[in-house]
Amino acid sequence: MSVMNQVAEGESADLQWSWLYKIAGTAALITVVLIPIQIAVFMAWPPPGFEPTSSTVIGFFTLFQKNRLIGLLDQDLLLVVDEVLGIPIALALYIALRRANQAFMLIATALGLVGSAAYLASNTAFAMHSLSAQYAAATTDSQRSLLVAAGQAVLANYTGTSFQANYVLGSVALIITSAVILKSNIFSKLTGYVGILASVIGLGLYVPKIGLALSILSVPLFAIWNTLIARRFFHLSQRFPESRDSAL
Numbered sequence: 001m002s003v004m005n006q007v008a009e010g011e012s013a014d015l016q017w018s019w020l021y022k023i024a025g026t027a028a029l030i031t032v033v034l035i036p037i038q039i040a041v042f043m044a045w046p047p048p049g050f051e052p053t054s055s056t057v058i059g060f061f062t063l064f065q066k067n068r069l070i071g072l073l074d075q076d077l078l079l080v081v082d083e084v085l086g087i088p089i090a091l092a093l094y095i096a097l098r099r100a101n102q103a104f105m106l107i108a109t110a111l112g113l114v115g116s117a118a119y120l121a122s123n124t125a126f127a128m129h130s131l132s133a134q135y136a137a138a139t140t141d142s143q144r145s146l147l148v149a150a151g152q153a154v155l156a157n158y159t160g161t162s163f164q165a166n167y168v169l170g171s172v173a174l175i176i177t178s179a180v181i182l183k184s185n186i187f188s189k190l191t192g193y194v195g196i197l198a199s200v201i202g203l204g205l206y207v208p209k210i211g212l213a214l215s216i217l218s219v220p221l222f223a224i225w226n227t228l229i230a231r232r233f234f235h236l237s238q239r240f241p242e243s244r245d246s247a248l
Contacts, residue, residue, distance in 0.1 A: 029227070058148060061131070065132060080123050093229070167202075
């Protein structure tokens with residue numbers, strides 16, 4: 001292969017990574033924007049709950065019948081969007097940090113993608129929407145009882161193994177990625193520290209009594225982290241190779 005061909009292939013690869021960084025940066029910023037939207041929806045139209053009880057299921061069925069969009073949003077539809085947006089972010093982080101520690105970044109990327117797949121498989125938004133439509137069309141009490149039972153099973157699955165796997169794997173992936181960031185010169189040290197802090201506080205979800213409050217406290221930290229990596233991704237999209245860049 002000639003030197004000219006090697007240069008051409010290198011420039012083509014750089015252009016591909018440039019687009020990946022731009023897409024990942026945009027995805028990270030969209031994720032930040034979605035956070036206050038989801039909070040506003042929950043405050044204006046609080047979900048009836050997520051415990052798999054008959055009253056919760058009927059509450060969601062009623063909500064869907066009143067407003068399908070609000071029903072989907074209360075069933076964490078925006079988290080589905082977040083998980084999809086997280087795919088290019090995870091890939092871009094791997095490309096940016098692979099030279100710092102390829103083994104750890106492979107592990108972090110795999111954990112993150114598996115976690116996203118688990119969540120996408122467990123989300124109940126469209127399943128509950130379908131059951132709600134069937135419940136509205138049901139003509140007998142026995143049919144309604146069966147549909148309520150199906151709704152309870154759907155909600156139980158949502159808060160079950162797949163959801164917990166997504167939460168834990170995603171947190172571990174971010175801790176590993178942030179640790180690699182601290183050992184590299186690609187992102188700022190602040191980015192690494194914020195990522196670790198957000199993940200550790202987020203895992204506080206499993207602390208008895210105060211777990212939910214701790215997980216909520218991690219939300220603004222995740223917003224800051226996504227903002228920091230978005231800024232860096234846009235910068236990386238203009239400069240190559242990554243290893244020669246200094247962190248912002």
